[in-house]
Each structure stands twice: as structure tokens, then as C-alpha cells.
Amino acid sequence: xxxxxxxxxxxxxxxxxxxxxxxxxxxxxxxxxxxxxxxxxxxxxxxxxxxxxxxxxxxxxxxxxxxxxx
Numbered sequence: 001x002x003x004x005x006x007x008x009x010x011x012x013x014x015x016x017x018x019x020x021x022x023x024x025x026x027x028x029x030x031x032x033x034x035x036x037x038x039x040x041x042x043x044x045x046x047x048x049x050x051x052x053x054x055x056x057x058x059x060x061x062x063x064x065x066x067x068x069x070x
């Protein structure tokens with residue numbers, strides 16, 4: 001029974017971090033997309049795209065850090 005419970009916890013933990021990886025990519029993509037759209041509007045390519053990417057990246061690294069401390 002203990003072996004089965006440990007296996008279930010491992011799967012649950014793996015799925016949690018897989019979901020976090022998908023969230024990481026999604027958030028960065030959304031911020032980069034908005035930066036791209038703002039670059040197209042203001043003709044400042046590639047600065048707002050890069051700004052959006054780094055804001056998304058730094059924000060997600062911070063959230064991962066907080067989540068890993070739990």
C-alpha cells in the first residue's frame with residue numbers, strides 16, 4: 001500500500017510541474033506577443049518585444065521560486 005501511495009504522489013508532483021512548465025511558456029508567449037503588437041504600433045522593434053519577454057520570464061521565475069519554497 002505504501003508503495004502505491006508513493007507512486008501516486010510522484011505522478012501528482014510530476015503533473016504539477018509539467019503544468020507549471022506549460023504555464024511558464026504560455027505567460028512568456030502572451031507578454032512577448034503584446035510586446036510585439038506594441039512594437040508594431042509604435043515602430044520600436046524589437047524593444048517592447050524584448051521587454052515583454054523579460055517581464056514574463058522574471059515574473060514566472062519569481063512564481064516558480066515561491067512555489068518551490070512551499
